[in-house]
Amino acid sequence: MGTLALASGAQDVFGQKDASLPDIVFILADDLGYADVSCYGRPDLNTPNIDRIAATGVRFLQAYANSAVCSATRAALITGRYQYRLRVGLEEPLAGNPEIGLAPEHPTLPSLLKKIGYGTTLIGKWHLGVLPKFGPLKSGYDHFYGFRGGALDYYMHTGTDHRDDFWDEDVAIDQVGYLTDLLGSRAVDVVNGYAKSRQPFLLSLHFNAPHWPWEAPGDQAESNRLRHGDLNDFDGGTQKTYQRMIGEMDLQIGRVLEALDAHRLTANTIVIFTSDNGGERFADTWPFTGRKTELLEGGLRIPAVMCWPARIPQGRTTDQVAISMDWLPTLLAAAGTAPDPAFLPDGMNLLPMLAQNAVPVPRKLFWRYKANAQRAARDGDYKYLKILDNTFLFNVVDDPMERANLKERRRDIYAKLATEWYEWNATMLPEVDESYTFSFNGDELADHIGAKETNGKADNPVPPKPSSDKPR
Numbered sequence: 302m303g304t305l306a307l308a309s310g311a312q313d314v315f316g317q318k319d320a321s322l323p324d325i326v327f328i329l330a331d332d333l334g335y336a337d338v339s340c341y342g343r344p345d346l347n348t349p350n351i352d353r354i355a356a357t358g359v360r361f362l363q364a365y366a367n368s369a370v371c372s373a374t375r376a377a378l379i380t381g382r383y384q385y386r387l388r389v390g391l392e393e394p395l396a397g398n399p400e401i402g403l404a405p406e407h408p409t410l411p412s413l414l415k416k417i418g419y420g421t422t423l424i425g426k427w428h429l430g431v432l433p434k435f436g437p438l439k440s441g442y443d444h445f446y447g448f449r450g451g452a453l454d455y456y457m458h459t460g461t462d463h464r465d466d467f468w469d470e471d472v473a474i475d476q477v478g479y480l481t482d483l484l485g486s487r488a489v490d491v492v493n494g495y496a497k498s499r500q501p502f503l504l505s506l507h508f509n510a511p512h513w514p515w516e517a518p519g520d521q522a523e524s525n526r527l528r529h530g531d532l533n534d535f536d537g538g539t540q541k542t543y544q545r546m547i548g549e550m551d552l553q554i555g556r557v558l559e560a561l562d563a564h565r566l567t568a569n570t571i572v573i574f575t576s577d578n579g580g581e582r583f584a585d586t587w588p589f590t591g592r593k594t595e596l597l598e599g600g601l602r603i604p605a606v607m608c609w610p611a612r613i614p615q616g617r618t619t620d621q622v623a624i625s626m627d628w629l630p631t632l633l634a635a636a637g638t639a640p641d642p643a644f645l646p647d648g649m650n651l652l653p654m655l656a657q658n659a660v661p662v663p664r665k666l667f668w669r670y671k672a673n674a675q676r677a678a679r680d681g682d683y684k685y686l687k688i689l690d691n692t693f694l695f696n697v698v699d700d701p702m703e704r705a706n707l708k709e710r711r712r713d714i715y716a717k718l719a720t721e722w723y724e725w726n727a728t729m730l731p732e733v734d735e736s737y738t739f740s741f742n743g744d745e746l747a748d749h750i751g752a753k754e755t756n757g758k759a760d761n762p763v764p765p766k767p768s769s770d771k772p773r
Contacts, residue, residue: 334580350555358608381629381646402430412441425507485553517545685718732759
């Protein structure tokens with residue numbers, strides 16, 4: 302039951318013989334905080350459909366994003382590898398450079414599933430490069446309906462508006478309606494179409510919600526206000542607006558689940574719901590501190606729920622540490638195929654850990670973020686963290702808020718994790734000055750007092766010289 306599964310018709314990862322390939326619906330929210338759905342504890346809104354996925358499957362308590370920002374995580378998700386192996390993965394996020402994107406020749410989750418007969422469709426956000434060099438149809442998807450950039454107004458995506466970025470395949474279209482609803486309706490149509498053809502399918506449903514601009518159903522006046530301004534509106538939004546945006550996304554997820562039910566596909570469909578990074582300004586990241594663009598737990602911890610009624614025990618939680626790049630090897634294993642041997646994943650197949658009473662497997666995970674020279678490593682329960690010149694060691698299981706800095710009390714563990722980070726970083730692409738990196742400053746968010754705008758300079762540190770002090 303290792304990373305690779307045997308081919309279809311042989312023993313599968315659960316030790317059963319079954320030639321029926323599972324359908325896959327992968328749902329990705331944008332900038333959703335760890336506790337922004339009710340099954341993770343948010344008390345002021347209901348998300349019954351996301352909760353249904355958790356109730357009929359498993360809820361991850363220690364799931365991480367590969368990055369604290371969008372494009373980098375999406376590169377890791379679709380390739381199964383640390384994003385820092387790819388030039389596009391150095392963008393935090395990709396911000397309009399037409400020469401940078403996911404290389405079409407790189408194997409991806411959709412391209413590998415396509416080779417064994419899957420139909421593949423992306424609905425929603427791409428954000429891994431623009432035409433003519435890059436795009437979902439060049440990277441394994443048969444069909445695409447959505448937008449290529451980092452965000453889209455929820456109402457104004459028609460005509461020649463400067464924010465127009467709506468596509469059906471590679472054809473720009475005018476589309477009227479609330480964005481979350483448009484994506485949900487097309488997803489239902491896609492499920493219906495694949496059910497009729499009886500072709501196994503991967504449906505990637507990547508919502509813009511609850512990413513800015515802060516526009517809920519009925520808020521077209523806010524869209525009109527922002528028509529000629531910055532969609533990243535620091536003078537807009539409220540908690541109630543944010544909650545309504547999440548509620549509408551949950552409603553559309555419910556419509557997709559109902560379509561699976563109607564065609565009797567539910568039992569053998571893998572449904573995953575997660576987020577691309579930690580929460581932004583209106584998010585609930587409890588019990589963590591930190592936000593999007595930060596390697597504190599709040600910028601990296603994400604909700605993740607998965608169900609596969611035919612194979613995975615229901616109504617469980619798992620303490621298995623997981624990360625975005627795990628989904629490629631996991632889903633390939635579920636489909637009875639393997640990664641490309643020339644591009645082996647850095648992620649791991651999670652299926653063996655989802656069996657009944659499975660013991661979590663210890664993980665070593667690494668991150669970096671160019672803004673503020675952030676670095677992090679997790680090994681077991683401990684996390685090494687560096688922000689500018691400040692360094693920390695936390696036990697993030699006992700101290701999820703990252704308050705008690707243990708680097709002096711546990712100098713042996715601190716030194717070990719710091720060394721491991723430098724060794725790992727030496728195997729990745731170096732940071733470059735020209736890549737974009739985003740962070741919040743004190744002028745934008747009041748809880749970031751004193752935080753300055755990042756200078757965007759690369760920081761490629763060499764390992765420090767060993768201290769003459771003995772660990773104590």
